[in-house]
Amino acid sequence: MSECILEMRNITKVFSGIKALNYVNLRVKRGEIHALCGENGAGKSTLMKVLSGVYPTGDYEGDIVFEDQVCQFKGIKESEKLGIVIIHQELALVPQLSIAENIFLGNEIGTYGVIDIDETIKQTDTLLEKVGLDEQPSTLITNIGVGKQQLVEIAKAITKNVKILILDEPTAALNESDSENLLQLLLEFKKQGITCIIISHKLNEVMAVSDAVTIIRDGKTIETLYAKNGELSETRIIKGMVGRSLDHRYPEYVPNIGEPYFEVRNWHVFHPTHTDRKILDDINLTIRRGEIVGIAGLMGSGRTELARSIFGKSYGTKITGQLIKAGQEIHLSNVKKAIDEGIAYATEDRKGNGLVLIESITENMSLASLKNCSRGTVIDENEEIKQAELYKDKMRIKSRDVFQEVESLSGGNQQKVVLAKWLLSQPDVLFLDEPTRGIDVGAKYDIYLIIQEMARAGKAVCIISSELPEILGMCDRIYTMNEGRITSETLRGEATQETLMENMTNKVGV
Known part of the structure; x- marks a missing residue:
């Protein structure tokens, strides 16, 4: 049996006359974790769609060699039959179906057209135990968080006797705890002999679990680096990705902070459908002119709900409290009024x-x-x-x-x-919810410069982010949230990842 489980040779893919992939080569060893790194639009996801049959044979040039056999996949079903399974960045689950129904959707267990419910539940329990998900098979997808949904997708992949598991930005929407759990699961799969290919912009995670990293830039293979040879370093990966060194991940910046400009006072919000459930409890927050404020919190802490409830009451019900802009109370009863008042909210859910x-x-x-x-x-x-x-x-x-x-x-x-x-x-006030999610390090730097440019122009900026280094690297002052309450307010120079994490899990509000 060959040490190499997969080779992609001279893969070329053209869209509207533009070469998205230009003679790309990839070699993956059996049982390794292999990362693909590159800037946005470099061709990483396109290459994996070629491999998985999303782009069928005839739609590209080059060869796919899997387990020493040249393969020509006419669709995703054919690649899955051989054990090549892809989990896309945007999860493909049906929210109103249960975990069990989603796992076996299109691959139902039964005879003569009748689904065997008991066997489905039994197998689901086994799969959930394998991926470390403590949920009932009957739980609806809409009632679990993104981190758990990611594990459901992986459980679904395991049902297809997976040999190569492809994960496109698997931790992009996860907090640090969920990300760590997922990475540990990939390491467990490695012990079981499953080969994993991950696309990720989180280089610290790439460094933590990868045996090899292939760098793609402008649709071309730049190089493949191997951990066992001591070749992996963030500096080298970044240079390969962007074609230049980034000495500082966050641009140097001297803030010019003015008077308080936007304030949230005594803000209370209840759930939009379960109207007896309070989501945000007595929130008080201030952003000054020229200031970049950060909000850190674990998934479900209420960060997004806060921004959306402020932005024209686009989330929640029974909303009470005051919004003050430039010393005057403003009433944002809908999104149009929020925009007219110079308030902007860049959502974390770009596709939805x-x-x-x-x-x-x-x-x-x-x-x-x-x-x-x-x-x-x-x-x-x-x-x-x-x-x-x-x-x-x-x-x-x-x-x-x-x-x-x-x-x-x-x-x-x-x-x-x-x-x-x-x-x-x-806008005068800009709320940025996970502004660099799924964005490469070079593009992040460009966005950070634009954010700083807005602050320099006297705008009030608020960044909501799950990446604590980003919060610490960009924000002048940081609020932490837990269970719908603000638990701390810290100046940038006084904050560390450890103190922020402690405050993010603190249940006492300030």
């Missing part, structure tokens, strides 16, 4: 709430600022295109042009369109 996927980059960017590119009630299309092209260049969005549909962009480039949409609205 942030973008209209079937529309172009231009149409998505101008959604929140049509009045700025209109004459009366008529949109000035030339001005709209001009603004879109400006921000496409400013955000370094990799696309054919500004008329390209957003659904065809990589996840990271979609995230940049979301941010550009709100920057175009020229």
